[in-house]
Amino acid sequence: MTPVSAARACGIDFGTSNSTAGCLRPGLPTLLPLEDGKATLPSVVFFNAEEAVTRFGRAGLADYLAGSEGRLMRSLKSLLGSSLIDGRTEVQGRALAFRDLLAQFIGEIKRRADDKAGRSFDQVVLGRPVYFVDDDAAADQAAEDTLAAIAREVGFADVSFQFEPIAAAYHYETGIDREELVLVADIGGGTSDFSLIRLSPERARAADRRGDLLANGGVHIGGTDFDRSLSLACAMPLLGYRSQLKTGREMPSSVFFNLATWHTINFAYTRQSLAEQQRLALDARDEEKSARLLALLDERAGHWLANEVEGVKIALSGAEVADLSLDRLESGLVQPVRRDEFDAAGTPLVERVAATVAALLRDAGVAAGDIDTVFFTGGSSGIPRLRRAIANLLPGARAVEGDLFGSIGAGLAVEAARRYG
Numbered sequence: 001m002t003p004v005s006a007a008r009a010c011g012i013d014f015g016t017s018n019s020t021a022g023c024l025r026p027g028l029p030t031l032l033p034l035e036d037g038k039a040t041l042p043s044v045v046f047f048n049a050e051e052a053v054t055r056f057g058r059a060g061l062a063d064y065l066a067g068s069e070g071r072l073m074r075s076l077k078s079l080l081g082s083s084l085i086d087g088r089t090e091v092q093g094r095a096l097a098f099r100d101l102l103a104q105f106i107g108e109i110k111r112r113a114d115d116k117a118g119r120s121f122d123q124v125v126l127g128r129p130v131y132f133v134d135d136d137a138a139a140d141q142a143a144e145d146t147l148a149a150i151a152r153e154v155g156f157a158d159v160s161f162q163f164e165p166i167a168a169a170y171h172y173e174t175g176i177d178r179e180e181l182v183l184v185a186d187i188g189g190g191t192s193d194f195s196l197i198r199l200s201p202e203r204a205r206a207a208d209r210r211g212d213l214l215a216n217g218g219v220h221i222g223g224t225d226f227d228r229s230l231s232l233a234c235a236m237p238l239l240g241y242r243s244q245l246k247t248g249r250e251m252p253s254s255v256f257f258n259l260a261t262w263h264t265i266n267f268a269y270t271r272q273s274l275a276e277q278q279r280l281a282l283d284a285r286d287e288e289k290s291a292r293l294l295a296l297l298d299e300r301a302g303h304w305l306a307n308e309v310e311g312v313k314i315a316l317s318g319a320e321v322a323d324l325s326l327d328r329l330e331s332g333l334v335q336p337v338r339r340d341e342f343d344a345a346g347t348p349l350v351e352r353v354a355a356t357v358a359a360l361l362r363d364a365g366v367a368a369g370d371i372d373t374v375f376f377t378g379g380s381s382g383i384p385r386l387r388r389a390i391a392n393l394l395p396g397a398r399a400v401e402g403d404l405f406g407s408i409g410a411g412l413a414v415e416a417a418r419r420y421g
């Protein structure tokens with residue numbers, strides 16, 4: 001591809017956990033520094049009530065964790081394809097449409113990308129999962145259409161899409177010197193996506209790559225699902241999940257599922273939910289656990305707890321035991337979490353991901369032994385049991401780890417230059 005002196009288009013990876021933007025700039029990094037010199041911008045919006053400002057990314061998360069009053073929103077991408085996308089939420093006493101929330105964040109990505117590149121981008125290639133929604137083509141298309149409309153609303157004149165694992169493949173292809181049959185495993189915050197593709201330096205020069213792509217597959221399982229399973233297994237029981245009421249019934253679980261799921265945490269703070277938990281506390285057999293739950297709800301500390309659980313998940317990628325500290329709720333309260341507990345909690349998720357890979361190979365008519373390389377990308381691809389499951393399916397393939405947070409964005413920038421110049 002002929003180098004460009006000033007790329008007219010950018011690639012944006014709007015991720016469940018982190019987002020990036022990039023363009024081809026000879027002699028300069030592809031990914032643009034979106035926050036504090038870093039290429040990643042955490043997909044976080046914090047409406048700071050004390051200062052009446054909106055903060056994004058690390059700055060927003062830091063405000064929240066420092067105890068500033070306000071409303072934190074995370075895992076925004078999970079709204080696409082869900083029934084919530086047409087709803088509203090209350091922010092600082094006013095109703096905010098979820099579509100407008102996404103527009104604020106994507107508009108902020110564009111503003112920062114324009115600023116760092118020294119130009120305004122009119123064209124964009126956006127990454128998208130293979131499936132926003134499993135087994136519902138109409139809902140999946142509606143999710144893409146919503147994202148395209150938002151991108152145009154924030155200032156992009158031309159909007160197109162590329163599957164995220166294919167974008168990662170193009171980034172990987174820039175560093176190989178021979179032909180390979182590659183399974184790209186993109187395990188992100190919200191989805192696990194796979195592409196089976198032939199790559200080589202010679203094939204990279206072709207404008208039409210449709211013949212090189214043998215199969216795509218995906219399932220709506222990602223890092224936030226592993227967060228939820230770990231939270232329900234190890235954190236929520238400390239707050240009363242699956243404990244009993246004095247009547248002998250089990251404590252209703254909806255508040256625990258809301259607190260364990262990033263994009264529904266704020267639902268636990270509604271007046272109706274708070275009143276329900278206060279009523280149930282009077283009938284709880286385990287008063288200590290119920291008191292912890294009420295303290296968490298009173299402090300609106302759900303995102304803090306989810307952040308602590310996510311930290312334990314990440315730690316267990318390299319350690320056999322990690323401590324979940326709940327000192328904010330009760331002095332000295334620490335729950336050790338073992339790797340095997342995390343593995344057990346995530347077993348149904350791992351099995352579904354492995355089944356997706358097996359089906360992909362079967363549908364493509366490709367034997368496991370024909371795969372040369374598994375290219376891992378996405379921030380959740382480091383989960384040990386998930387990697388082992390994929391390795392067991394493809395024992396002869398070498399495993400290569402890309403930039404877990406940057407490969408897709410860099411590949412989308414390559415695609416943007418191909419499509420728009």
